Amino acid sequence: MVVSKRPEAIAFTLLFVRRFMTIRLGFLASFCLIIVSFFLPLVAAIPTAAAAQAPEEWPMNFALVRSGNCKEICVQWISAEGKITADTPKRFKELLKSLKGQKLSVVFQSRGGDVDAALSVGRMIRAAGLETAVGRTQLNDCPMMVPRCAEKIVRDGWSEGEVRAGAAYCFSACPFVLAGGRVRAAATNAYIGLHQITNGPNRQDTGRRNLDEISTKADPALKRRLSIYLDEMGVSSDDVFAMMGLATPEGLYYVQSAEALKSGVITKVFSYADEPGDVVRGTGLKTATPSPVDSDSSLDLKKPDYMCHIVNQAYVNTRKTAIYRETVNFVEPSGLRLLVEGLRTASGAFEKWGSQSKWARGTAPHAVEGYPRFTSCTYVDGGEGPHFRAYWHNRYPSQTASADVWLTPDIQRLSKVVRRFPTDDIRYPSKTLLATMDYDVARAVAPSVEDLVQ
Known part of the structure; x- marks a missing residue:
C-alpha cells in the first residue's frame, strides 16, 4: 500500500540529511535542512492526494x-x-x-x-x-x-x-x-x-x-x-x-x-x-434610462452586463431564425415611413427598399459571433413583452445609438427595436428607426416570380 511507504520515505529523507551533515560543510548542511523542511509536508500529503476521487x-x-x-x-x-x-x-x-x-x-x-x-x-x-x-x-x-x-x-x-x-x-x-x-x-x-x-x-x-x-x-x-x-x-x-x-x-x-x-x-x-x-423575472425590477448618446458618437464599447447577455442572445437567435419578416421604418412627426422590408424564407432572403414595388433577392442578416450588439442594458417593464433600454452598436460602418428593445414573451428573440441616432450621424435623414419582427410563417413567404425584380 502507498500509505505504508510514508515512514520509509521520511526515514530515508532524514538519513540522507544525516549523511550529508557528517560532512563538515556548514553551508551545505543548512541548505539540505531547508530543502527537507520544504519537502517533508509534500511527502506526507502524497497518499491523501492519490486517494482522492476525481x-x-x-x-x-x-x-x-x-x-x-x-x-x-x-x-x-x-x-x-x-x-x-x-x-x-x-x-x-x-x-x-x-x-x-x-x-x-x-x-x-x-x-x-x-x-x-x-x-x-x-x-x-x-x-x-x-x-x-x-x-x-x-x-x-x-x-x-x-x-x-x-x-x-x-x-x-x-x-x-x-x-x-x-x-x-x-x-x-x-x-x-x-x-x-x-x-x-x-x-x-x-x-x-x-x-x-x-x-x-x-x-x-x-x-x-x-x-x-x-x-x-x-x-x-x-x-x-x-x-x-x-x-x-x-x-x-x-x-x-x-x-x-x-x-x-x-x-x-x-x-x-x-x-x-x-x-x-x-x-x-x-x-x-x-x-x-x-429565465426568471423578479418583481424588484429597476427602471432607468441611459444617458443620451453623445453628439460625437464616441461612446466606449462597454462590457455587457448580465441582462445584455439575454438581449444579445435574443438578437443572435433572431438572426438564426430560418423564417421571419422584418420591417424597418423611419419614425417621423407625420408617422412611419418605410426604409426597408426584409423576408427570410425557406427559398432564401428577399428585400424591398423604400417605395420599390418589387422584391429583390438579398443576403440574410447574420449576427457577428462574439460582438456585443447591445451594451449597458436595463430592464424597464413587461407591458408589451420584456422591455430593455440599452446602447446599440454597429461595427461596419461604426455606429452607436440609444435603443429600446422588446423581446418575445419567452425572451428568446427580438420583437421590436427602436434606435435613436445622434444628430451628427448623417447616414439617416430621420434619427429614429423602428424595426419590428414577425415570426408568423404565413406572412414570411417567398414572393412570386411576378413580384421579383428581373
Missing part, C-alpha cells in the same frame, strides 16, 4: 443554481453532475419534493453509471414535466480544476454560478436520464456518448467489435427494458441501439447533433454560448 467519479448530487440578480432577471436551473448510483433516484425525489411543483430545467454532466437508476430518474423527470439539457455548471469562487466544488453548493438554498452548454458531456447511462426531459437540449459541440450493451468478441487486428456478432452475448432483459423506456420517452430505440452498435468494445460512439435530433435523444440544439436553464 469530481466526475463522485456520486451524482443535485444543486439549485442561479446566475444573475433574481430580483430583476436571472437564470435558474437544477445542476446534476457526477456518477449515477443506486442512491440517485432517492436524492432526486427529495429534490423534487423541496421544489413544491416549481418547474426548472435539469442540466446534466455525467459519465453515466447505474442504468436502472437512470431510467428511474428519467421517469420522475417526465412525470414532473421538466426539461433537460447537457451543460456544465461553474460555481462562483470554485477552483478551475473543480468548477463545481462541494463547499460552494448551498444545501436547502440557491448556489451561485454560471452554466454553459458548450463542451459539456453526457455518457453511457446519462443519455437515458436526459431522455426523460419534455424538451431535451444539447450544444453542437457538447458530447453525447453511447456504448455497447453486449459482450461479443473483439477483432484482435483492429480492436473493433465484429458487427456480425454484436448480439452473441447480449442481455435481452436489459435491452427489452431500454426499448420500453425509450419508446415511453419518444426516442427511437432502433436508432439508439444502432448507434450503440457502432461503439468500439471499450469505447463510446459520439452522437452527432443530426443523429441526436433524428433519434429523439435531443429535441433542441444550443449554440456554444447558450445557457441552459430557465
Whole structure:
C-alpha cells in the first residue's frame, strides 16, 4: 500500500540529511535542512492526494443554481453532475419534493453509471414535466480544476454560478436520464456518448467489435427494458441501439447533433454560448434610462452586463431564425415611413427598399459571433413583452445609438427595436428607426416570380 511507504520515505529523507551533515560543510548542511523542511509536508500529503476521487467519479448530487440578480432577471436551473448510483433516484425525489411543483430545467454532466437508476430518474423527470439539457455548471469562487466544488453548493438554498452548454458531456447511462426531459437540449459541440450493451468478441487486428456478432452475448432483459423506456420517452430505440452498435468494445460512439435530433435523444440544439436553464423575472425590477448618446458618437464599447447577455442572445437567435419578416421604418412627426422590408424564407432572403414595388433577392442578416450588439442594458417593464433600454452598436460602418428593445414573451428573440441616432450621424435623414419582427410563417413567404425584380 502507498500509505505504508510514508515512514520509509521520511526515514530515508532524514538519513540522507544525516549523511550529508557528517560532512563538515556548514553551508551545505543548512541548505539540505531547508530543502527537507520544504519537502517533508509534500511527502506526507502524497497518499491523501492519490486517494482522492476525481469530481466526475463522485456520486451524482443535485444543486439549485442561479446566475444573475433574481430580483430583476436571472437564470435558474437544477445542476446534476457526477456518477449515477443506486442512491440517485432517492436524492432526486427529495429534490423534487423541496421544489413544491416549481418547474426548472435539469442540466446534466455525467459519465453515466447505474442504468436502472437512470431510467428511474428519467421517469420522475417526465412525470414532473421538466426539461433537460447537457451543460456544465461553474460555481462562483470554485477552483478551475473543480468548477463545481462541494463547499460552494448551498444545501436547502440557491448556489451561485454560471452554466454553459458548450463542451459539456453526457455518457453511457446519462443519455437515458436526459431522455426523460419534455424538451431535451444539447450544444453542437457538447458530447453525447453511447456504448455497447453486449459482450461479443473483439477483432484482435483492429480492436473493433465484429458487427456480425454484436448480439452473441447480449442481455435481452436489459435491452427489452431500454426499448420500453425509450419508446415511453419518444426516442427511437432502433436508432439508439444502432448507434450503440457502432461503439468500439471499450469505447463510446459520439452522437452527432443530426443523429441526436433524428433519434429523439435531443429535441433542441444550443449554440456554444447558450445557457441552459430557465429565465426568471423578479418583481424588484429597476427602471432607468441611459444617458443620451453623445453628439460625437464616441461612446466606449462597454462590457455587457448580465441582462445584455439575454438581449444579445435574443438578437443572435433572431438572426438564426430560418423564417421571419422584418420591417424597418423611419419614425417621423407625420408617422412611419418605410426604409426597408426584409423576408427570410425557406427559398432564401428577399428585400424591398423604400417605395420599390418589387422584391429583390438579398443576403440574410447574420449576427457577428462574439460582438456585443447591445451594451449597458436595463430592464424597464413587461407591458408589451420584456422591455430593455440599452446602447446599440454597429461595427461596419461604426455606429452607436440609444435603443429600446422588446423581446418575445419567452425572451428568446427580438420583437421590436427602436434606435435613436445622434444628430451628427448623417447616414439617416430621420434619427429614429423602428424595426419590428414577425415570426408568423404565413406572412414570411417567398414572393412570386411576378413580384421579383428581373
